[in-house]
Amino acid sequence: MxxxxxxxxxxxxxxxxxxxxxxxxxxxxxxxxxxxxxxxxxxxxxxxxxxxxxxxxxxxxxxLPENHFVPAASPDMKGMDGLDDTPSGDEKASDNEEVHPESHPVKAIAHALGGMDGYDYTNSIDAMAASYEAGFRMFETDLILTSDGRLAARHDWGAYLQPSEPEELADCQLSSEEFLSYKIYDQYRPTLLEDVLEFMEKHPDTELILDTKSLEEEEVLQKFSQIVRTAEEKDSGLLDRLIPEIYDQEMLDAVESIHSFDKKIYSPYLTDDLEPEHVVDFMLGNGLTDIDLQTDEVSWPLIESLKDNGLGFYIYTCNSTEEAEEYAGMGAEGIMTDFLGPDL
Structure with missing residues (x-):
């Protein structure tokens, strides 16, 4: 035991x-x-x-597992290297919120006097009146010569604009009588230069950009002689509210030989010279303060060169609110539109 x-x-x-x-x-x-x-x-x-x-x-x-995607840090993002990434004030952006440059008010311009009922390039006094009623005060119009030498508010002589015109007149330069005989898109009044200037005379808060669509000296002289003469017959003060588009040096010289307009805007679409140095030199050398650019002509080097030299730019033709906001964020002075409202 x-x-x-x-x-x-x-x-x-x-x-x-x-x-x-x-x-x-x-x-x-x-x-x-x-x-x-x-x-x-x-x-x-x-x-x-x-x-x-x-x-x-x-x-x-x-x-991290193999092939796991790690997003690269954005140059605009802070905080990952110990820097303060907290927005000032009580407002904080969500992780997915896009940051856009601060926009500023831009001039809204009724392109081709304004679109109507889904139609663009109307260049009709009906569209001008509707655009004015909507709040537009700045307009753009195309001007081409009729066969008898009058200035028609029309983009080109394509039959699509006046589908009721006889087949033998299709795609031909019309006389002023023929032009006035057929409605634009079978709905809107065809319009001559004097109709536009008469509207402007009755509405003294309006301005008009003139796209005369020609580099040939004889035609430039013919068109601007008629523009100046017609304006002076109505009210010489109208000339202060007309803004011709200038395409190159020879055209500018021809225009200046007729009348020295207070405002002019450089438009390179007929020459396609978009080299930033050439554009800036031409504008500064001729006292031009603004340029209008088609949406496919916009480039950051050109925009930066313009801004660095205190020059403004306009954009055409923009019918998207999102795009208009982007161009405003880039610093655009004005945007031509067919269908957007005047409050861009």
Whole structure:
């Protein structure tokens, strides 16, 4: 009995010793886990509580699965290198919110006197009246010569504009009588220069950009002689509200020989010279402060050159609110549109 009790006591002692050893090992392992966590998390409450123990922190490459996409940092984003990326004030942008340049008010210009019922290039006095009623005060019109030498507000002589004209007249230069005989898109009144100027005489808060569509000197002289004469017959003050588009140096010289307009706008669409240095030199050399550009002529080097030299730019033709906002954000002075409202 005594030997059995002694054996039992030795067995119990061994068991207690093993239990104590396992408890000690478990505590040490737990302490190591806490230490590793403290090493990763870092300083808590401003006190250095990280024991001096080497803990291997896995790299980004080890943490991320293979082929995981990591977006490149945007040059406009801050915070990833410790810089303050918190917006000032109470307003904060969401992670997905796009940031656009701050826009500014731009002049809204009714292109080709304004679109109507989904039709563009109307160049009709009906469209001009509707655009004015909608709030437009600046207009643009195309001017071409009829066969008897009068200026018609029309983009070209394509039959699509006056579909009711006889087949023998289709795509031909019309006389003023023929032009006035068929409605634009079978709905709107065909319009001559004098009709537009008469409207402007009755509405002294209007301005008009003139696209005369010609580089040939004789035709330029013919058109601008008629423009000046017709305006003076009505009200010489109208000339101060007419803004001819200038295409190149020879055209400018011809126009200036007829009348020195207070306002002019450079329009390179007939020459296609969009080299920034050439554009800026031509404008500064001739006292031109603004240029109008087709949407496909816009480039950042050109825009930056214009802005660096204090020159303004207009855009045509834009019928998208989103695009209009983008051009305004780029610094456009004005936007020609067929269908957008006057409050761009």
């Amino acid at each position: 005594h030997n059995r009790a002694a054996k039992w006591r030795r067995t119990a002692s061994a068991a207690l010793l093993l239990a104590s050893l396992f408890a000690s090992l478990s505590t040490e392992a737990e302490n190591h886990s806490v230490t590793a966590a403290a090493q990763v998390v870092g300083d808590v409450n401003g006190l250095d509580n990280t024991p001096s123990i080497d803990v291997k922190v896995p790299s980004d490459e080890e943490l």
